[in-house]
Amino acid sequence: MKKQIEIEHRARFSKEERDQLLSFLQENGKDIGEDDKNVYFFTLPDKLLKVTDNISKNTAKITGKMGRIGEGSGFEEIEFPIERTDVLKAVELFKKFGFTNVHDSFQSRHNFEYKDVEIALKYSEMWGYHAEFEIVIDDETKKGVADQKIMSVAKELGVRLMTEEELKVFIRQKEIEIKSARS
DSSP: OOOOEEEEEEEEOOHHHHHHHHHHHHHHSEEEEEOOEEEEEEEOSSOEEEEEEETTTTEEEEEEESSOTTSOSEEEEEEEEEOGGGHHHHHHHHHHTTOOOEEEEEEEEEEEEETTEEEEEEEETTTEEEEEEEEEESSGGGHHHHHHHHHHHHHHTTOOOOOHHHHHHHHHHHHHHHHHHHO
16 A cells, blocks of 8 residues: 655735635636635544544545654554445444543634645634644654745745644643533
């Protein structure tokens, strides 16, 4: 099985900054389309498990991310499709197996490709307006080149990417907020 390693960097910004980036990408990028999703995140100490209901594409999948946001920019992902009608059943199954640290989030997304970097312009309650810059590789040795390409494109677009430390602090704070809201 060929590895799928996603090299991802994120940025948060205002609606106005998002609108400017959207206009630029509509004029200069390749429009991949809307990609609205409802995602159930199961947070583990060193990994992430997701059940995704892709509303825009009428598909669903289960994804295992072999790492966590804020713990590096590249993680192997293993995913497989499921029927949309099985999304809630999959969520219930994982809960019954003890994966109780779950957070569901609707993400409004629009995807573009610009200079071989996929850019997802997103909005969610947890993150606000943000973007994910991504390149998928099949070999860890390509990570450095992918990171540099993403950073170069972000710089060209005037987007400041979050540092790993900023991501870690942001994610940990949101996890605390989610846990306290459940209590």
